[in-house]
Amino acid sequence: MPLIKIDDIEFEAPAGQNLIQAAASVGIEIPHYCYHPGLSVSGNCRMCLVEVKGPRGTMAQIACNTPVADGLEVQTQTPTVKKMRQGVMEFLLLNHPIDCPICDQAGECGLQDYYMQYGLYSNRSTVPKVEKAKVVDVGPLVVLDQERCILCSRCVRFCGEVTKTHELVLSQRGEKTRIETFPGKELNNPYSGNVVDICPVGALTSKDFRFKKRVWFLKSTNSVCMGCSRGCNISIDHEKTRTYRYRPRFNADVNQWWLCDEGRLSYKQLHHNRLDSALLKGQPTSLEEAVKTASKLLQDAFQQHGREAIVAIGSSTASLEDNFMLKHLLLQVNGPETVYGPNYDRWGEADNLLRLADKTPNTAGLKLLEIDTSADALEQNLNSQVKLVISLDNDAEALRKLLSSTQAKVVFLGSQASPLALGADVALPITMHAEHYASYVNAEQRLQKVSQAYFPTSEARPGWKLISEVFKPLLSAPPLYADVEDVWSILRSKYAPLANLTYYEIPDEGVSLAPKEEAEKEAVIAAHES
Amino acid sequence: MKPVKIKKVQREELNFWEKTYLVPIFQGMSVTAKHFVANLTGSIDKVNVDYPEEQKVMPKGYRGKHRLTQRDDGTVKCVACMMCATVCPANCIHIEAEEHENPEIEKRPKIFDIDLLRCVYCGYCVEACPCDAIRMDSGIYTIFAPKREDFVIHKDQLLQIKPQSEFAADARPKQGMPALPGHSAGTSSPQIFSPPARAENRDTEPMKQDSSLAPSKD
Structure with a gap:
């Protein structure tokens, strides 16, 4: 590896890295706008100018386009470098409208941050600012303000290189240069929301988040997108008990820097049509009462009709812990397992970037728990002997029709006030991913955890907690599950891939459960193909 | 510890008129009566205002209702x-x-x-x-x-809510603190953010309102 020297720190950097990456690895930040690790190098913002020692003396070079080389000596904090940064900032702000009070980017804006560090703090310009268009509707999710743009071209490169849809273009020349959509085109690709994230200034802002909240009020919690079985890593941005947006969180093995629009907008399900209280045949009741009724139904079915009278339906939308608890406790009571987990209606579009057809986050988790996910198996076993069906967050319309054709009583544990929940004999509200600690297994066999962002506003409890409450009277020695780690203490003893894991030690980027050799083999094949 | 010294103080003896207490009572009452009459006839500068018929004019810089x-x-x-x-x-x-x-x-x-x-x-x-x-x-x-x-x-x-039309005449800014520009009614400071007047001929249509703002996937 080449030996380089940045600000008197001598270290070895991997070949192929540029100076921004190499400096970051030793804790030196080189300011930049146009450089993005997920996109090609453009080198137009000039913010990352540093001094590099060469054969003809010290010269200014842009760090983003300078690969590390043996013996490279770089200075990033000299007065010259600071003066260059100040000059670049002055040019970038020359025609900037400075309308921070009405700009959604304020608080997370590259211009604001670097201005405080490197700005000139005064205005030498005497000519009026160039006027361009404001509030331009470029697509279903994105608003463009051409005046705020610093022409870094990140968005243009994103549409060209990542989605390959080429909607955006830099048009005209000189001070009139602006970002535009191609005539007749709209920025409506399924990943258009990412241009809002990568825009370092307030030029591209989200239409959905527009004026909803100032960003400094928001707190971020690491989580995983529930939109499909890819399990993209996200940050949940929330204030108190309300989520305002999802932002992609970098994970080299899953989603890199990106998130699809469908997943980005899926935060709305956290607040839409939630099951807020326990229901008895559609009538609101207290949680204790409902749990007691559910236990009674379970006890009656078991004692009067035997073990074949109970069928449990898990769901690939529920967490690994919830599904495990359902299977584990039913197994203790019922002997042979009668747990199914069909996915009826959550299927959708897929592409070769991130989106997968299976729109549930935990199908691989059900497979890991050896729960049968085929709809046929459930239909065959839903015969007249079945007196009680426990559905865990599985509220598909097809399932509702199937259940209404049988005489079985229905205990539903779920997060949405769906027709199935309203029609069930007992419905218990469970928490969603922003409200509990849980884990999910994505389509690539990666175990990822979500963290609790806030407490539920309603009576909702984690599914595994309610399931253990419901089963309590039937168990001879009711186990005490107070924390997700208690669930994991049994979970890891039952399933080999989880044997060496504890919940709180799952890293933020997740753990691959796929056998190592196979993963390596796949990587080799993938490398060969590309 | 030193022994405490005791100093004996001779009380002043009251004279005859003071012993009656009548003269000091009338002396005190005459002060009250003087102020009473002065206030009633308005012969001195009043401190009190006839609230609520009369409202006090607050000094400049007073932080009233927003x-x-x-x-x-x-x-x-x-x-x-x-x-x-x-x-x-x-x-x-x-x-x-x-x-x-x-x-x-x-x-x-x-x-x-x-x-x-x-x-x-x-x-x-x-x-x-x-x-x-x-x-x-x-x-x-x-x-x-x-x-x-x-x-x-x-x-x-x-x-x-309107600004107070005039500030109290005796109001003076606190010492060492210059009066803030733009805080008297009707003037504005040059540093205040307001979009400048612009040319009408924009070459891109502004975004349509409301209905178009709702994301289509909602």
Whole structure:
């Protein structure tokens, strides 16, 4: 590896890295706008100018386009470098409208941050600012303000290189240069929301988040997108008990820097049509009462009709812990397992970037728990002997029709006030991913955890907690599950891939459960193909 | 420890008239009567005002009830940047923003509520405002309402409050603190944020309002 020297720190950097990456690895930040690790190098913002020692003396070079080389000596904090940064900032702000009070980017804006560090703090310009268009509707999710743009071209490169849809273009020349959509085109690709994230200034802002909240009020919690079985890593941005947006969180093995629009907008399900209280045949009741009724139904079915009278339906939308608890406790009571987990209606579009057809986050988790996910198996076993069906967050319309054709009583544990929940004999509200600690297994066999962002506003409890409450009277020695780690203490003893894991030690980027050799083999094949 | 010395003080003897207590009573009453008559006839400068018929004129810089300033066309000047709500130590300002039909103004408050019972009248909101949209120069120091809910005043009410027409003549700025520019009614500081007047001929259509703002996938 080449030996380089940045600000008197001598270290070895991997070949192929540029100076921004190499400096970051030793804790030196080189300011930049146009450089993005997920996109090609453009080198137009000039913010990352540093001094590099060469054969003809010290010269200014842009760090983003300078690969590390043996013996490279770089200075990033000299007065010259600071003066260059100040000059670049002055040019970038020359025609900037400075309308921070009405700009959604304020608080997370590259211009604001670097201005405080490197700005000139005064205005030498005497000519009026160039006027361009404001509030331009470029697509279903994105608003463009051409005046705020610093022409870094990140968005243009994103549409060209990542989605390959080429909607955006830099048009005209000189001070009139602006970002535009191609005539007749709209920025409506399924990943258009990412241009809002990568825009370092307030030029591209989200239409959905527009004026909803100032960003400094928001707190971020690491989580995983529930939109499909890819399990993209996200940050949940929330204030108190309300989520305002999802932002992609970098994970080299899953989603890199990106998130699809469908997943980005899926935060709305956290607040839409939630099951807020326990229901008895559609009538609101207290949680204790409902749990007691559910236990009674379970006890009656078991004692009067035997073990074949109970069928449990898990769901690939529920967490690994919830599904495990359902299977584990039913197994203790019922002997042979009668747990199914069909996915009826959550299927959708897929592409070769991130989106997968299976729109549930935990199908691989059900497979890991050896729960049968085929709809046929459930239909065959839903015969007249079945007196009680426990559905865990599985509220598909097809399932509702199937259940209404049988005489079985229905205990539903779920997060949405769906027709199935309203029609069930007992419905218990469970928490969603922003409200509990849980884990999910994505389509690539990666175990990822979500963290609790806030407490539920309603009576909702984690599914595994309610399931253990419901089963309590039937168990001879009711186990005490107070924390997700208690669930994991049994979970890891039952399933080999989880044997060496504890919940709180799952890293933020997740753990691959796929056998190592196979993963390596796949990587080799993938490398060969590309 | 030293022994405590005892000093004997001879009390002054009262004379005959003082022993009757009558003369000191009338002396005291005459002071009261003098002030009573002077106040009644107005022969001296009064300290009290005939409240509530007469209202006191507050000195310049007095932090009274808040008000929202208006643009020339009478609409609210506030752009809902939430600086006041952010800086407020009492957390008494609640703002919800919405789209302004003019793309050059872009943003305005849909809801602007101040909870006057929570407010500590610190004036930070006025300091923080980049648009000179909120002021406390109304001179209103009597905050009253029949119900608790009525102490939460809304945007319309805040817009109707007028500045105190004249400040007290004897009001002087605090020593060492120059009077802030832009804080007397009717003037504006050059540093205040307001979109400049612009040419009409834009080459891109501004975004359509409201209906188009809802994301199509919602």
